[in-house]
Amino acid sequence: MNQNTQKPLVYGGTVSPYVRKVRVALAYKGVEFEDVEQTPFGAPSEFRELSPLSKIPVWKEGDFVLPDSSVILSYIAQRYPTPPSAR
Numbered sequence: 357m358n359q360n361t362q363k364p365l366v367y368g369g370t371v372s373p374y375v376r377k378v379r380v381a382l383a384y385k386g387v388e389f390e391d392v393e394q395t396p397f398g399a400p401s402e403f404r405e406l407s408p409l410s411k412i413p414v415w416k417e418g419d420f421v422l423p424d425s426s427v428i429l430s431y432i433a434q435r436y437p438t439p440p441s442a443r
């Protein structure tokens with residue numbers, strides 16, 4: 357894992373329940389992130405390199421990429437094990 361100090365990026369759009377669940381988890385944990393508006397349909401090759409099946413959401417933190425909401429939530433739970441009030 358890299359030690360990137362920039363905010364993680366979450367690619368997707370509000371229309372997707374998978375994206376929304378990631379956003380809810382991040383809000384609960386108080387994790388700052390940057391929304392990158394991305395439709396999965398007709399996505400450019402740069403996005404398909406991050407998400408080979410061209411699905412949203414995608415988590416990107418430096419070179420570290422997770423292209424599945426359940427994997428992202430698992431990662432968030434491990435990386436931020438306590439709610440913000442306890443940190």
Ligand SMILES: N[C@@H](CCC(=O)N[C@@H](CS)C(=O)NCC(=O)O)C(=O)O
Nearest residue numbers: 372373374396411412413424425426
């Ligand atoms: N298993 C994936 C499913 C994500 C998913 O299906 N996202 C939809 C948007 S709600 C999508 O990107 N669909 C594009 C497609 O299937 O081509 C996850 O949990 O992240």
